[in-house]
Amino acid sequence: MALLDQKSGCKVGWLIYDNEQEALKASERAVQLRDEMFKHGYDFGYQWPGTIHKFENHKDWGCDVWVVCTP
Numbered sequence: 001m002a003l004l005d006q007k008s009g010c011k012v013g014w015l016i017y018d019n020e021q022e023a024l025k026a027s028e029r030a031v032q033l034r035d036e037m038f039k040h041g042y043d044f045g046y047q048w049p050g051t052i053h054k055f056e057n058h059k060d061w062g063c064d065v066w067v068v069c070t071p
Contacts, residue, residue, distance in 0.1 A: 004061060012047040015068045016061075020054075023066035027052050030070045037071050044071065 002022040007014045017023040031050035038044075049071040058065045 004065060009047075011043065011045045012049055013070045015070055017066045017068065018061070018063055020066055023052050023068050026068045026070070030068060033071045042071070 002017055002019060003015060004018050005016040007016070015023075015026050017026065027050050034044070034049035047069050049069050051069045053067045055065050055067065057063065
């Protein structure tokens with residue numbers, strides 16, 4: 001399994017993965033989209049697409065998860 005869940009926000013979204021390799025791939029794509037949108041003046045608020053946060057033994061999933069911020 002790779003993608004566990006996705007969440008939407010008003011300016012960004014988040015993809016939740018159960019492995020680092022898939023999260024890194026998603027992050028690379030998010031950076032490309034972020035850079036293109038940023039050139040056109042998009043405001044991401046206080047979030048920065050492409051960042052990855054690791055949560056060990058996440059309470060909802062019972063395993064380590066990687067959360068990727070996406071545009």
